[in-house]
Amino acid sequence: MSSRSKSIVVIGVLLAVGLIAPHTNAFGVLLITRAMVLAVLAMSLDLLLGFTGLPSLGQAAYLGIGAYLTAILATKYSFGLGWSFWLVVVLGTSIGAATAAIFGLLAIRATGVYFLMITLALGQCVWGLAYRWNSVTGGDNGINLPGRPEFGIRLADDVTYFYVVFCFFVASLAMLYVLVQSPFGRSLEGIREREVRMRILGYNTWLHKYIAFIIAGAFGGLAGVLWAHANGHVSPEDLVLTTSVDALLMVVLGGSGTLMGGAIGAGVVVFLREYLSTLVPWWQYALGGVYILVILYLPGGLMSIPVRIRQWRTGGRLPMRKPLRWRRI
């Protein structure tokens, strides 16, 4: 598919979601809102994993930091409940970026398995604070937000809030798309494919990875602000290891290095985790089974299905986007 027809498909899907979602029931709107927030998180991770080749096992930390900042400002200082919501968005994004700037100093040098481990450790640091630092975070119980912001429009209405999140999602997608198409994004892909070659060509690969890490943290923080208001509640559960793992799975499930794949993966995971679980008791088998099947048989993720089908129908070998390549460690 040409990139033009691809963008037409993407825009069509986005329009369809934007138009149809509000007409589902109340639970449906909430779920789609949550899926879109997690889609922002998944896309931020895709910038690292799919485009730079850095598999982070701690992306939930930025979601958590953004969410806790929003909740603490709202409950302790009644800040961010009117027009100041937009300021909180800026603050949440900045604190995500700032945290990533600190964590990145430690993590960026590591590669492969060690990068997975160090991001896991950093994620657990943040989780540990959320879980134990009772006086600030409310510990295990978390924090209940007083309500969604109101500035002329009432975000308390779920459909209105859905549209706000939808706009943030589309804006994030567009910004990340422009980023990965830019020369900077191309050099990130070069680093993913072969870092040594990029270094020999004169690129400061450390700095490229570091900047990508900070940008991913910023979008993670943004997702956190939206997450806090989507649920009206933040708790250490939001940033446990499984949330970080889920984010990774969303990206791989949808197809890493595609941005939209992360969003699709987020939709599938939220559907399995939160919708299917209300219908059947065995939903975790479906979740685990989907992961295992995709990892084993569909390394390119769901986004690679059309290519696969065409390949199968023509019976020949079409040039296919290679699945993620990993340097041996």
Add this chain to the structure above:
Amino acid sequence: MGPVDTRFWLVQIFNGISYGALLFLVGSGLSLIFGVMRIINLSHGAFFLLGGYVALSVIWTSGSWALAIPLAALVIAVLGLVMERVFLRPLGSDPLRQVLLTVGFAFLFQQAALDIWGGDNLDIMPPASLTQSVVIGGLYLPGYRIFMIGIAAVIGVILWLVMEKTRLGAAIRATVDDAPMARGVGINTSRISMFIFALGAFLAALGGVIGGAFLGIYPGLDFQILPIAFAVVIIGGMGSLGGAAMGAIVVGLADNFGKALFPEISYFTLYAPMALILAVRPTGLFGRE
């Protein structure tokens, strides 16, 4: 410092070391798996939890706690063996796909445990002779914690003897140091991987049975113990048995003193050093270069 203070410190040190003994069982397996196969096994916590659950079933049917320990560990070892042969082996060496595959299994195991054993918090009751307190030097020490230290020491010595004194151990160490080279000199690294993964599952399940009396057995325990086990592995150094022992004691003590002295940041004081060590010395404090 008065006698009360000394006593406080001694009890905390004892508690830390006995918790470390439990962590050694979980961490040593994880460390060996990583060392030999370069796999981050996120289903290790599930092995721990399933070990505890299977032990409960054995106790319910046979009434024997002593029988439950080896039986549960063996059942989980077979589970690990099958998982390695059927799913992990064909996957090749792609760390991300391996990690995600082990997560997929962790979720399946979680659901299976919920279906079979329900969602309640269960307890493994050890024999009464082990639950009494022992008085040593005026300190009342729970007998079960002493038992935990003892069993971890026995397992540690056995593992050490196997690793250092047998041909199999030499082959394992060679695989940890350089797998392609080990293959080159005729070591069947595939079989070594299978053995180590099963052994790791065995040790984790053993930890689950022993720890079940101490932590309880409940859904969610798997992902609680997992990152702590990783802290042990990282601080000790991946793929080293002695490192796992040191790491387990360090983490056990840090966890205990952290919770006693500065509870608000107790997990931070555990994971921040882990991140720093990884950044500065990825082979761990006691790992081989």
